[in-house]
Amino acid sequence: MATQHLLEVTGLRVTLGDGAALRGVDLAIRPREVLGLVGESGSGKSMTARAIDRLLPRGAQVAGQIRFQGSEVGALAGAQLRSYRNRVAMIFQDPRAHVNPVRRIGDFMTEALRTNLGVRAEEARQRAVDMLSQVGIEDGQRRLRQYPHELSGGMLQRVMIAAALLTEPALLLADEPTTALDVTTQAEVMAILDELRREYGLAMLFITHDLELAAAICDRTAVMYAGQIVEVRKSELLHTDPLHPYTAALAAARPDIAQKSRRLRAIPGRPLSAFEAPAGECAFAPRCPHAEPACQAALPELVELDGGLSRCIRVAELRGQLEATHA
Amino acid sequence: MPDRNGAARPGGTALLTGAPVLEVTNLRKEFGSLTAVDDVSFTIAAGRSLAVVGESGSGKTTVARMIVGLERPTSGTIAACGNDRSRPARSARDRRRRGGEVQIVFQDPYTSLDPRQTAEGVIDEVLRLHHGWPADRRRARIDELVELVGLDSRQARALPRTLSGGQRQRVAIARALAAQPQILILDESVAALDVSIQAQVLNLLADIRDETAVSYILISHDLAVVRQLTDEAVVMYRGRVVERGRTAQVLDDPQDPYTKRLRASVPRPGWKPSRRQMPPAHQEEDPT
Numbered sequence: 001m002a003t004q005h006l007l008e009v010t011g012l013r014v015t016l017g018d019g020a021a022l023r024g025v026d027l028a029i030r031p032r033e034v035l036g037l038v039g040e041s042g043s044g045k046s047m048t049a050r051a052i053d054r055l056l057p058r059g060a061q062v063a064g065q066i067r068f069q070g071s072e073v074g075a076l077a078g079a080q081l082r083s084y085r086n087r088v089a090m091i092f093q094d095p096r097a098h099v100n101p102v103r104r105i106g107d108f109m110t111e112a113l114r115t116n117l118g119v120r121a122e123e124a125r126q127r128a129v130d131m132l133s134q135v136g137i138e139d140g141q142r143r144l145r146q147y148p149h150e151l152s153g154g155m156l157q158r159v160m161i162a163a164a165l166l167t168e169p170a171l172l173l174a175d176e177p178t179t180a181l182d183v184t185t186q187a188e189v190m191a192i193l194d195e196l197r198r199e200y201g202l203a204m205l206f207i208t209h210d211l212e213l214a215a216a217i218c219d220r221t222a223v224m225y226a227g228q229i230v231e232v233r234k235s236e237l238l239h240t241d242p243l244h245p246y247t248a249a250l251a252a253a254r255p256d257i258a259q260k261s262r263r264l265r266a267i268p269g270r271p272l273s274a275f276e277a278p279a280g281e282c283a284f285a286p287r288c289p290h291a292e293p294a295c296q297a298a299l300p301e302l303v304e305l306d307g308g309l310s311r312c313i314r315v316a317e318l319r320g321q322l323e324a325t326h327a
Numbered sequence: 328m329p330d331r332n333g334a335a336r337p338g339g340t341a342l343l344t345g346a347p348v349l350e351v352t353n354l355r356k357e358f359g360s361l362t363a364v365d366d367v368s369f370t371i372a373a374g375r376s377l378a379v380v381g382e383s384g385s386g387k388t389t390v391a392r393m394i395v396g397l398e399r400p401t402s403g404t405i406a407a408c409g410n411d412r413s414r415p416a417r418s419a420r421d422r423r424r425r426g427g428e429v430q431i432v433f434q435d436p437y438t439s440l441d442p443r444q445t446a447e448g449v450i451d452e453v454l455r456l457h458h459g460w461p462a463d464r465r466r467a468r469i470d471e472l473v474e475l476v477g478l479d480s481r482q483a484r485a486l487p488r489t490l491s492g493g494q495r496q497r498v499a500i501a502r503a504l505a506a507q508p509q510i511l512i513l514d515e516s517v518a519a520l521d522v523s524i525q526a527q528v529l530n531l532l533a534d535i536r537d538e539t540a541v542s543y544i545l546i547s548h549d550l551a552v553v554r555q556l557t558d559e560a561v562v563m564y565r566g567r568v569v570e571r572g573r574t575a576q577v578l579d580d581p582q583d584p585y586t587k588r589l590r591a592s593v594p595r596p597g598w599k600p601s602r603r604q605m606p607p608a609h610q611e612e613d614p615t
Contacts, residue, residue: 040521182382187592190600253526255555266526
């Protein structure tokens with residue numbers, strides 16, 4: 001790929017205790033690009049984002065490479081690491097779990113500006129008020145004096161987005177930022193995120209379990225299974241022309257809002273976590289309708305096909321056979 | 328209302344008469360100065376399923392809790408299988424009878440099971456309490472229920488902590504079915520499940536309905552799940568029913584502004600999320 005990547009992750013492996021959490025993740029994000037990261041619980045989506053932002057739990061062992069704007073993230077420490085986290089800001093699923101409940105919104109929002117970027121308190125507050133208005137919160141002065149419990153979930157998530165944008169990041173890591181919100185609030189928060197990241201020219205890694213949401217708002221989408229990426233595809237082709245049987249099965253399993261089906265095409269078994277995945281074979285094979293003995297003989301590589309990537313040895317022969325689904 | 332499954336449930340008197348299995352009339356619930364549920368009425372015919380749709384704070388879960396008996400209505404009536412349940416049960420016997428009419432499966436399979444009880448243990452307890460059956464009959468029914476919800480024998484003897492979310496939710500469903508309810512309330516019961524597991528549980532719920540003619544009340548914000556599982560829907564907004572009708576019709580041709588906005592908020596290919604579409608009265612408020 002000719003384009004210069006903003007973030008490049010190569011062979012990322014994370015081990016927690018004696019279990020694997022990531023089993024070799026490769027992904028790249030271009031400037032201003034929105035890359036979706038989709039998968040079921042235990043697939044390693046959040047772990048990937050945490051590893052990128054160097055927010056892994058103590059004792060986690062990391063191998064592989066993460067490069068941001070050409071520099072090695074693993075080597076950063078101290079002030080450099082803090083400044084990196086300002087450039088690569090994170091938004092979490094549950095804002096309430098990530099703000100200090102006994103500190104005011106103003107303290108929370110201006111902390112990074114004051115302590116890492118040396119902005120004076122008064123100016124930091126003014127910038128916070130301006131940014132709150134960008135996310136649709138007009139009475140910013142009053143909000144800065146409030147505590148997190150005084151704000152609704154949707155409001156608090158908008159505060160989190162504003163706080164993340166204050167440090168002028170180049171990349172936003174959004175970990176299921178709307179999963180805990182009502183559908184209508186989700187639409188609003190997504191609109192705000194989408195608008196502002198265009199305006200500020202940000203790239204975004206958008207993590208979600210919702211294939212339809214990813215397809216709607218991401219340029220490309222990466223699908224994870226058992227600690228690895230199994231497919232990367234242009235989002236508009238995700239439902240109509242998937243490359244990996246897991247992606248096709250995931251799309252087909254969702255009920256359709258436009259029609260009732262007699263039976264949903266459920267995937268047998270349950271999703272494997274990374275630590276349960278067998279080392280030398282395709283982790284999805286036991287649930288895959290297209291599996292054959294060769295699938296369990298070796299771990300498939302990510303191969304390029306038709307502008308996408310698929311970790312399936314049968315990708316070429318299954319072309320056009322993976323059922324196109326409703327969405 | 329055709330009664331094609333009536334024979335499978337000899338205990339279901341409502342099925343034989345074709346009367347509504349549940350009648351909720353002018354239901355109201357106040358918490359202090361807050362009116363959580365305001366003049367809500369609906370009926371469910373035997374074997375039919377109803378969705379209650381709405382956002383958090385719409386009152387949908389409060390309605391469910393009143394039907395199951397966890398909250399007492401401020402006013403209004405609830406009748407299941409012809410029996411009033413608007414007031415607290417007066418005796419253990421009364422409570423058991425009500426348990427045989429309505430059961431509930433909660434959203435979170437991680438907190439709704441006793442961590443010290445196996446699936447078999449919890450089902451056995453319900454069978455003993457509700458039916459007073461001897462051990463061999465309970466044993467046979469446990470095996471049927473475990474089979475019906477798709478747990479294997481190892482999982483049936485396991486404690487909840489060793490089970491996955493989908494497996495726990497199956498245990499919760501089996502426990503609820505053990506009381507042979509006419510009505511099963513599913514309060515966001517599949518919302519927390521992974522997509523591939525959610526499909527399994529939704530298929531399972533459809534099978535159970537075919538086999539037992541149970542009625543579902545599905546409390547949900549997921550319109551695709553609502554479409555899949557229910558015949559009729561009521562849409563709640565701020566404690567009131569703002570729209571009702573056949574599920575297909577409510578979703579395909581919504582009339583109320585809130586239902587329209589809800590429908591437009593569902594992501595789909597080519598979807599452009601938009602902000603500030605809400606009429607002033609619908610603006611998000613701080614929680615009280």
